[in-house]
Amino acid sequence: MPYVNIKITREGGPDDTGPTAEQKAVLIKGTTDLLAQVLNKNPATTFVVIDEVALEDWGVGGLPVAEYRKVQSG
Amino acid sequence: MPYVNIKITREGGPDDTGPTAEQKAVLIKGTTDLLAQVLNKNPATTFVVIDEVALEDWGVGGLPVAEYRKVQSG
Amino acid sequence: MPYVNIKITREGGPDDTGPTAEQKAVLIKGTTDLLAQVLNKNPATTFVVIDEVALEDWGVGGLPVAEYRKVQSG
Amino acid sequence: MPYVNIKITREGGPDDTGPTAEQKAVLIKGTTDLLAQVLNKNPATTFVVIDEVALEDWGVGGLPVAEYRKVQSG
Amino acid sequence: MPYVNIKITREGGPDDTGPTAEQKAVLIKGTTDLLAQVLNKNPATTFVVIDEVALEDWGVGGLPVAEYRKVQSG
């Protein structure tokens, strides 16, 4: 009876506006299969919820993601 | 001092784009009343946050919800 | 296909160590019924997860709950 | 290795549609610094995720926020 | 920069008190690899947090999990 929440930054995909529905479907299937294999969890009662988060709403290293990457690559 | 988070798929409502503000208000009132009745929680410090999730972002049975329903009804 | 998370402080119940299993069952039933009534959500795919949080881990008004109540009751 | 999630109502900012990217950056930096100072947490592995929630999706006192404020100020 | 939260009921494992540390490590690795393969996410900034939830704190079908299973198998 697992519940999985995947939070990712909204980027990537064909036009860099986030993953495609197909990519999300692969995440859903992969996570559900993993829980079935490792813990014998029933896929029928496994929920996976994906949240896309705007870059300005995600911080790491004390900076919004975009700023953080500039500093890292700088 | 409860905090309640309700996640639902974005569908239903008058034009199938999600619940109306009135329906959400009923969820907020119902949940808050329930916590007051069962656990004597003070409504003034009860928060309810509702998240609507796009169908492609919600998986069950290893499939996005729309696919899952097709298989179930198939 | 709702997912509901209820966070409450760990207190109350017969020995003030938190709600009983019976009280939790009432919360689970009440929340699930509410979603069925208001949004026609299927109880079979409605998850409710309850988290009890220690008083020292919950803050309001800039203070841990126990301190906050002392100040309020003055 | 902290993960911080900040949920706020979508309001305020220059046109009342929510905080600016600059304000969010201050929240990210402030939270990350706080965890470094108090618990010696490494900023490089501190994530901060900000969620803005529409007023109709946030309830307090058994009412959506906008209704609640009317009653309070009434 | 993904954050993944996996919530499971506390059961299973060698003495039915929950998954072993080894099983959790497999979940962590599997989820992280999946995000790297599907979305090219960097494992170094992928967090996975696992929550075990007591059976009485998880509801489905309007019942705590243990009751729900009795009804289903009944």
Next chain:
Amino acid sequence: MPYVNIKITREGGPDDTGPTAEQKAVLIKGTTDLLAQVLNKNPATTFVVIDEVALEDWGVGGLPVAEYRKVQSG
């Protein structure tokens, strides 16, 4: 009306079993003050919830935290 959730690994503090109640109180005050200063949020309706997570339940880099640190320092 903010809600802040801080998740940290259960370690540090005087006997390495996690932060003290005093340290948590500083986190609660600091976060609440930050939201008041940056976004003018009312402390009376600011909730802060702290979750401590066992090391075996937190993964980064595809490994449980303790393993990850061994590899990093190795």
